[in-house]
Amino acid sequence: MTTRLYIARHGQSEWNLHNKMQGVQDIDLTPTGLKQAELLASRLKNEKIDCIYSSDLKRAYVTAQIIAKELGLEVQKIPEFREMSFGIWEGLTSEEINELYKEIYTLWKTNPVKANIEKGETLEEVQKRMVKNTLKIVEENKGKNILIVSHGTSIKALILGLLGIDLSFYPRFRLDNTSLNIVDVKEDGKTVLVLFNDTCHLRRDEKII
Template sequence: MTRLIIIRHGQTLWNLERKYQGHSDIALSDKGIKQAEAVAARLAKEKIDAVYASDLSRACKTAEYIAARHNLKVNITPELREIKFGEWEGLTYDQITARWPGMLGKLWTTPDELEIPGGESFHQLKERAYAAIQKIIKEHPGQTVAVVAHGGTIGTILCAVLDIHLNHVWSIKQDNTAVNIIEYYDGRPVITLLNCVRHLENN
């Protein structure tokens, strides 16, 4: 059995300010650092053979806390980045709605049809992120691998695993430092844990 532990990064200031981040490299907030430390402590007793992360600092830094507990290095994987929000990056919901009336509603209802100005589609995100996951699985047969990525990225990966339409991507909640576990039996994926944040109960 190959086991993936997929974790969303800790909180950033832009998460707190409800700004769209995308490919913008926003650091963890103080709370995000505490969240990263908490999820690392939670996973300390797991037998983790490798750690992968998006190259954006919020994911990479979260992964570093996890990797340090296992004396591992972080394998930087740009394909695990969040969706590129293009001209929306750094803007709030209200700012986007004012400049692109009606467009943001599609993000939540029909993301599969959304064309983000200067950005990428959810199909493109799913293709690059799931290809990265498949490569990781191929390179670590029979091992347990921690993967730190982003909310949208993880959502599309889970859509791919469950073979469900991308319009359901936001039906799969991902809180900061949420832990998800996928076990592969002869290539067949089984999700055994989803959006678990019990490590944050006292934080």
């Protein structure tokens, strides 16, 4: 009996648009982000999703609500599915972070497991909470199709953890807004990556691409 995880990143947010580090700041979706969520919802309506779980931050939760409305389901908030806390970097652009914290930012871009951001989380801490709560949900919903709506860093850490891939590979993976990822969890606990960073649903609207 296979449990299928549909894992989606939220739609474009105001700070995505301005290239600001968001972390745990609660930022709204842009009109484009709302449209992206609608297109993802339309794509998922034939996937027989049984339950939806989401980060409690607005950009993810509103994305999940739009999907849930299309599917006739409720969204269960999981605070542990929040984005990584980036501490003192939050609210700054990548250019500002590079200027103010060049050494640690370079480490984050090249070897993020070793990066300790002041007042933030480590990548390992993010992975532990994401994997722990995902496996708990899988245990409670064996054989079902589960949708998780979360954030870029958290999702990448989760997928690497589920597949047993070392976190040092984190910089080599990219996740776009409302990208869809699918991981199958077999009855024996083994995992298979079925889909990664797929955004074909956005091609239905040329203005989104």
